[in-house]
Amino acid sequence: MEDYILEMKGIVRTFPGVRALNGVDLQVKTGRVHGLMGENGAGKSTLMKCLVGINPPDSGEIWLRGKKVTIPNPYTALKLGIAMIYQELNPVLERSVMENIWLGREPMMRGAAGFLVDHKAMYEQTRQLLSELEIDIDPKIKVKELSVAKMQMIEIAKAISYNADIVIMDEPTSALTPNEVKHLFDMIRKLKERNVAVIYITHKMEEIFQIADEVTVLRDGNHIITEPIEKMTIDSLISAMVGRRLTEMFPKMESKIGDVKMSVRHLEVPGLLHDISFDLRKGEILGVAGLVGAGRTELMEALFGLRQRSAGEILIDGKKTDIRTPADAIKAGIGFLTEDRRLNGIIPVLSVKINTIVANLAHYTKFGVFLNHKKISKDCEEYKERLKIRTPSLEALIQNLSGGNQQKVLVARWLLTNPEILILDEPTRGIDVGAKAEIHTIITKLACEGKSIIMVSSEMPEILGMSDRILVVSRGQITAVLDRKEADQETIMRYAAAKYNNNQVA
Amino acid sequence: MAQQSDVGKFINRYAIFIVLVVMIVVLSFLSPSFLTAQNLINVLITESGRGILAIGVAFTIISRGIDLSVGSIVSLTSVIAASLVQEPSYSARIFPNLPLLPPIVAVIAGLSAGTIVGITNGALIAYTAIPPFIATLGSMIIARGLALILTNAYPVPMLRPEFKIIGQGLLGPIPYVVIVFALVALIAYVILSHTRFGKNVYAIGGNVNAARTSGIKVSKNLIAIYAVSGFCASIAGILITARAASGIATLGNNYELDAIAAATIGGTSHTGGIGTVPGIIAGILILGILNNGLLLLGISPYLQQVIKGVIIVSAVVFDMRKNARQK
Numbered sequence: 001m002e003d004y005i006l007e008m009k010g011i012v013r014t015f016p017g018v019r020a021l022n023g024v025d026l027q028v029k030t031g032r033v034h035g036l037m038g039e040n041g042a043g044k045s046t047l048m049k050c051l052v053g054i055n056p057p058d059s060g061e062i063w064l065r066g067k068k069v070t071i072p073n074p075y076t077a078l079k080l081g082i083a084m085i086y087q088e089l090n091p092v093l094e095r096s097v098m099e100n101i102w103l104g105r106e107p108m109m110r111g112a113a114g115f116l117v118d119h120k121a122m123y124e125q126t127r128q129l130l131s132e133l134e135i136d137i138d139p140k141i142k143v144k145e146l147s148v149a150k151m152q153m154i155e156i157a158k159a160i161s162y163n164a165d166i167v168i169m170d171e172p173t174s175a176l177t178p179n180e181v182k183h184l185f186d187m188i189r190k191l192k193e194r195n196v197a198v199i200y201i202t203h204k205m206e207e208i209f210q211i212a213d214e215v216t217v218l219r220d221g222n223h224i225i226t227e228p229i230e231k232m233t234i235d236s237l238i239s240a241m242v243g244r245r246l247t248e249m250f251p252k253m254e255s256k257i258g259d260v261k262m263s264v265r266h267l268e269v270p271g272l273l274h275d276i277s278f279d280l281r282k283g284e285i286l287g288v289a290g291l292v293g294a295g296r297t298e299l300m301e302a303l304f305g306l307r308q309r310s311a312g313e314i315l316i317d318g319k320k321t322d323i324r325t326p327a328d329a330i331k332a333g334i335g336f337l338t339e340d341r342r343l344n345g346i347i348p349v350l351s352v353k354i355n356t357i358v359a360n361l362a363h364y365t366k367f368g369v370f371l372n373h374k375k376i377s378k379d380c381e382e383y384k385e386r387l388k389i390r391t392p393s394l395e396a397l398i399q400n401l402s403g404g405n406q407q408k409v410l411v412a413r414w415l416l417t418n419p420e421i422l423i424l425d426e427p428t429r430g431i432d433v434g435a436k437a438e439i440h441t442i443i444t445k446l447a448c449e450g451k452s453i454i455m456v457s458s459e460m461p462e463i464l465g466m467s468d469r470i471l472v473v474s475r476g477q478i479t480a481v482l483d484r485k486e487a488d489q490e491t492i493m494r495y496a497a498a499k500y501n502n503n504q505v506a
Numbered sequence: 507m508a509q510q511s512d513v514g515k516f517i518n519r520y521a522i523f524i525v526l527v528v529m530i531v532v533l534s535f536l537s538p539s540f541l542t543a544q545n546l547i548n549v550l551i552t553e554s555g556r557g558i559l560a561i562g563v564a565f566t567i568i569s570r571g572i573d574l575s576v577g578s579i580v581s582l583t584s585v586i587a588a589s590l591v592q593e594p595s596y597s598a599r600i601f602p603n604l605p606l607l608p609p610i611v612a613v614i615a616g617l618s619a620g621t622i623v624g625i626t627n628g629a630l631i632a633y634t635a636i637p638p639f640i641a642t643l644g645s646m647i648i649a650r651g652l653a654l655i656l657t658n659a660y661p662v663p664m665l666r667p668e669f670k671i672i673g674q675g676l677l678g679p680i681p682y683v684v685i686v687f688a689l690v691a692l693i694a695y696v697i698l699s700h701t702r703f704g705k706n707v708y709a710i711g712g713n714v715n716a717a718r719t720s721g722i723k724v725s726k727n728l729i730a731i732y733a734v735s736g737f738c739a740s741i742a743g744i745l746i747t748a749r750a751a752s753g754i755a756t757l758g759n760n761y762e763l764d765a766i767a768a769a770t771i772g773g774t775s776h777t778g779g780i781g782t783v784p785g786i787i788a789g790i791l792i793l794g795i796l797n798n799g800l801l802l803l804g805i806s807p808y809l810q811q812v813i814k815g816v817i818i819v820s821a822v823v824f825d826m827r828k829n830a831r832q833k
Contacts (some may be wrong), residue, residue, distance in 0.1 A: 048629075075721035090719065092712035094779040104720035105710050106702050116700045 004063075005030040005197050006082075006166055011050055011060035020046045022221040023060070028166065028214075031195040033188060035212030035229065037203065039241055039432045042218040044201050052077040052084045083159030084168040089151050093144035098126035100143055101158045126396045129157055133139035133190065141322050156187060160194075167191060168199045173207060174458075175292045177500065178493060185211055198323035205234050217241055242434070250465030251441050255448040257468060258282030262421055262452065264303070267312030273476045274314065280421065280452045285443065287467025288456040289494050295476040296456045297339050300423050304329045304336040316421075330359070335414030337407075339425040339456070345410050352391050355398045355409050356380050360416045383412035387442055405434025411442060412504075422446065425456045438477070440466060460489050475499035518828050519672040520790045522773055522821075540802055548612045551648060551749070553794035554687035555580070555742040556674065557787065559765035560772075561694045562738025564786050567769055568698075570711040570778025571638035573732060576739035576765055578649035579620040580758025583743025585653045587616035587669075588662035588753020596664035600657065609669040616747075618742045623649055624736020637752030642732075646762065653755035662753030670722065673748025678689050690741060695783040697734075707731060712779025767814070768793050771821040792817070 006028040013021040021043050028034045038044050051057040051062065053071040062069050064080055071077050091100050099106075099122075107121040108114055126139035135153045143151060152172060159167045165322075169188075173181045188211060200212060208215060210231060216226040217240040221258040224240050260279045267276040273295050280286050290296045301307040303314065305323045317331055323329045331335070338345050346355055357376055359365055364372050367438055380394050387408045391401055398406055414422060424443065428436040443466060447453050455477065457463050461465050463470060470487050472480040472495040517524065534541040559576050566573040589600035590612035623645055675682045698704040706727045709717040718724055730788040743762075747753050773788025774781030793814065800810045 074719040078719070078721065087597055090713060090716045092716050092779060093710045094712045098715070099705060099708075101706065103716065104722045108702070116696070117702060117705065119700075220559075363577055 003030050004028060005065055006051075007061075007063040007245060008047070008051065009061045009063070011057045011062075011236065012044050013046055013055060013057050015051055020221050021050065021057070024218065024221065024223045026216055026223070027226065028197050030165070030197055031192050032213040033192065033198045035199055035215035036199055036201045036218070037208065037210045037215060037237065037241060038218035038224075039073060039203075039434075042241070043201070043221040044218055045170060046221075047218065048084060048170065048199065048201065052082055052168065078162050078164070081164045082166045082168070083160065083162055083164035085152060085155045085159065085170065085172060087170040087172075087174065089148065089155060091143045091151055091154065094142060096140050096142055097137055097146075097154055097483050098122050098139040100154060101126055101129070101139075101161055125161075129161055133157055133160065133187070147180075148175045148317075149177075149183065152176075152184065153187065154190070160189070160191075160196075160422065165195065166197045166199065168201070170201045171203070172200075173202070173204065177291050178497060179500075205237065208237070208434075232316070249437050249440070250461070251437065251444060252285075252466055253444045253448055255283040255285075255468075256450075257284050261316065263315040263318075265313050265315070267299075267302060268310050269298060269302050269307055269476075270310050272307075273302060273309075274497065276478055278471055278478060278481060280454060282451050282452055283447050284468045285447050285453045285455055285466055287463040287470040288454060288473060289458075289460075289463045289470055289492050290473035291500075292458065294473045296424055296473050298476075299473065300336065300425050301455060302455070304334060304423060306336075330417055330419075333418075333420035334423065335417055335419035335421070336423045337414055337425060337427060338411055339429070346398050346406050349397060352384075352389070352398050352401065352409055353377070353380050353394040356394075357416065358411050362414075373482075379416065380412075383415065387412055388438060398484045402431070402435065404431035404439065407431055407435070407439060411439070415446075419451070421452045421454070423454045423456075426458065427455060428457075428459070428462060436462075460492065463487075463492065464489065472496050520827075521824065522771070522785055522792070526788050526792055526795070529795055529799070533795065533802070537799065537802040540799060543633075543679070545798065545802075547679065547684070549791075549794045549798045550684045550687070551681050552797070553790050554681075554683040555746040555749075556761055556764045556768065556793075557687050557790040558690050558738050558742040558745070559688055559761055560768040560786050560790050562735035562781065563762070563765045564769040564772075564774045564781050564783075565694075565698075565707060565734045566638065567766070567774045567776060568711045568779065568781040569707050569728065569731050570714070570776075571631065571728075571731070572638065572642060572766065572776075573624075573627065573735045573739075574642040574762050575623060575646040575649055576735060576742075577693070577758035577761035577763075578646045579623050579736055579739035580743040580746060580761055581653040581755050582623065582649045582756045583620050583740040584747040584756050585657045585662050585753040586619050587612040587744055588665055588747050589656065590615055590675060591666045591669040592662065593664040593666055598660075599664075600662055609666065612669060612671075616744050617737060620736045620740020620743060621733055622736070624733040624739070625729055627736065628732030631732065631827055632725035632728040633682040638732075650755070657753070657755045659755060663751070665748070665751055665753070670748050670751050673745055673750070683749060686741065686745060690738065691783055691787055694738075698783060703727070703730065708779050710778075766795065767818045773821075774824060775825065776822075789821075 004027050010023045010025065010026065011021050012023055024043065024047055026047065036044050041290065046055065050057040051071065053073040053076055056072055069080060071080065086322040092103065102122055106117045107125060109116045109118045123139050130137060135157060137146065137150055137154065138154060143154065156167065162250060172184060176184060191198055204206060213230045213232065213234060214226060215229050217224040217237065219241060259282055261282045262280040265277050267273060276299060288296050295497050298307060302309050305325045305328050314323055323332055347358065353376060364376050366372050377394065389408045389412065390405050398409060427443065428439050443453060443455065464487060468484055470482040470492065471478055472482065472492055474496050477499055479498040480493065534735055539545055549725060563573050563576055590604065590607055591609050592599045594606060626644050627645050630636060631638050677685060698707065706717065706722050709722060710724055710727055743758065746757060769781065769786050770788040771792055772785035774786060796814065797810065800813065
């Protein structure tokens with residue numbers, strides 16, 4: 001028998017109405033990095049939540065170091081040496097690094113003062129732990145002062161302090177700069193040297209080939225394959241993930257690019273954006289690339305009147321406009337699909353219908369007061385068909401729809417306002433591959449109809465596959481405007497990092 | 507991006523204490539009778555009860571909860587303790603056939619009553635997951651109702667001197683009530699900053715998921731947190747009753763709001779995870795000195811309320827701006 005530290009056998013987990021895991025197996029070897037891949041909804045996170053006791057499995061077995069175990073809660077998992085670094089990091093922001101690491105098991109004084117926490121010992125142990133892992137962070141600093149990358153390092157240190165020999169990382173690089181990713185990979189290699197097994201969840205191909213030793217692919221709650229990484233190619237991985245070859249992920253159609261629709265001149269937002277100028281044409285998809293935190297979303301918010309600019313002007317059809325509020329922007333023909341659906345976009349507890357029309361209620365009133373339900377239903381039906389929104393009914397609560405369908409409802413919401421300019425901030429984040437392709441089709445169709453589109457995305461293939469031109473933002477400034485033909489991943493990354501190179505990267 | 511100067515940081519960090527000092531200095535100039543030992547001791551006596559209340563409530567606020575029941579706990583404690591130490595010669599005693607009990611029995615009974623209400627609050631919040639606002643709103647009304655039932659809404663007067671001395675006695679120049687307040691503050695400080703329970707309180711308020719995944723038993727801690735609040739409220743109830751020399755079922759009316767205000771002014775954040783005992787004490791002293799100073803200056807008590815309200819809201823606005831700026 002091989003040296004498996006962890007074996008999960010026939011794991012079944014159902015949620016109301018969904019069989020999320022359908023008898024999944026996973027075998028992980030000591031001191032190896034095991035990639036776990038699959039589309040959104042494939043069951044990766046659910047499987048890991050079974051392992052760490054957040055959602056214990058309905059049936060199936062977990063064997064740890066050759067012994068069968070049951071894991072009813074996260075604390076048991078920790079005690080068994082299984083630690084998970086969540087995608088949404090989970091520190092207590094207002095407390096210090098050391099208090100976070102030793103939370104719930106603080107070192108105590110000896111003797112009569114045994115009810116008091118020994119802060120000195122806590123500090124020393126933290127310093128030792130961090131220096132062992134070559135993490136240069138002051139144990140006393142509040143966690144909220146740290147960058148996401150450093151918070152991640154602290155979570156890893158915490159895992160090590162529990163003597164975890166299985167560390168699960170859920171999409172750990174989604175908010176990191178390339179430099180920070182490198183650092184993270186160094187850290188993972190250090191973990192391997194300590195014989196820690198790492199289960200690495202990601203959807204980024206290049207990362208899997210860089211860091212993983214084995215890879216397991218899940219699809220629709222089923223185990224598809226487990227192979228050493230050398231035996232896999234990008235193509236074989238993709239076809240395992242989606243069950244078909246993805247020829248039409250980016251179904252870009254050539255649209256006729258017309259006159260300048262919007263010009264931004266010397267736009268300034270103190271501390272965030274500096275001297276931003278660019279043009280947007282009719283029928284054009286302008287991709288906006290950059291690292292997380294570079295100011296892309298802030299730029300979009302400034303264009304839409306959500307953020308006040310201190311200088312600069314916005315011209316639409318050659319005329320100066322004074323956009324100060326979102327209402328001004330909508331009047332000027334701009335629509336804005338925000339980055340975070342849950343936070344800024346959908347109203348979870350209301351129906352698909354209301355969510356569709358909420359930005360456009362004024363158009364659906366009789367005598368300016370009563371809602372014209374007939375007209376609402378007609379338009380909602382129309383967009384449901386046109387955008388292929390899959391919902392049991394228009395009255396269903398939007399929170400019960402999949403991410404991709406929620407996104408389509410939001411697209412419909414903005415199309416109802418009949419915008420000439422549509423700003424899409426991360427339009428396909430967190431939705432599955434199939435729905436992604438559909439959203440891409442919608443975007444390219446809109447461009448063909450003559451709408452001007454600004455698309456912010458952190459996914460390089462999406463930027464490269466969809467844009468006519470690409471604006472690269474680095475630390476609040478535009479460092480390049482690239483044509484579709486001259487753009488490639490390396491060029492974009494170089495410009496995206498341009499303004500960070502001289503100064504230290506956080 | 508903009509770096510804050512060291513002076514700015516200092517002011518931000520110690521703003522509440524700076525405000526306190528400035529108030530004392532200004533009032534000393536405006537009113538000659540302000541900065542006298544007797545006046546300051548009076549302020550301390552007046553605020554001791556609410557100060558203890560505020561410290562207890564702060565535990566719940568730091569854990570991202572609230573305790574509205576503390577004012578009613580003061581009332582309930584007051585009538586229970588008082589009813590056990592009435593003069594035997596007084597004909598209208600609550601318990602006419604009660605033998606002569608040592609005052610400690612009354613104290614323990616009062617403290618137990620408050621703690622029981624607190625534990626009930628905590629258990630409700632922990633096990634039914636109803637919001638703390640609702641749970642303690644309910645127990646606030648219930649506790650006040652119980653106090654009224656017990657006394658038929660009449661005061662409970664003619665308390666024995668051995669009991670009254672708790673509220674009226676002096677150690678040298680310093681009243682016992684002030685000493686108790688100082689002790690409670692000291693113990694609360696040690697608990698919050700130097701014990702595992704204290705760390706748990708901050709962690710639960712700061713990020714309950716982090717606390718749970720770190721193996722902290724959130725339910726048990728919540729019960730303990732609300733028990734602390736109830737216990738503190740009953741200490742305040744005993745002190746206030748002993749000083750007033752009478753148990754009154756409406757004694758603690760609106761005290762919960764003063765306590766919440768003091769904790770809030772003192773920098774305890776209602777978004778959870780933030781708050782310190784020195785801050786809370788500064789908060790209660792600011793309110794107390796404000797009351798006292800406005801009174802000395804002859805400002806109408808109605809206007810005083812307006813000023814207090816403005817200060818509370820300003821404190822929170824300032825606090826939120828401060829926390830936002832650090833991000």
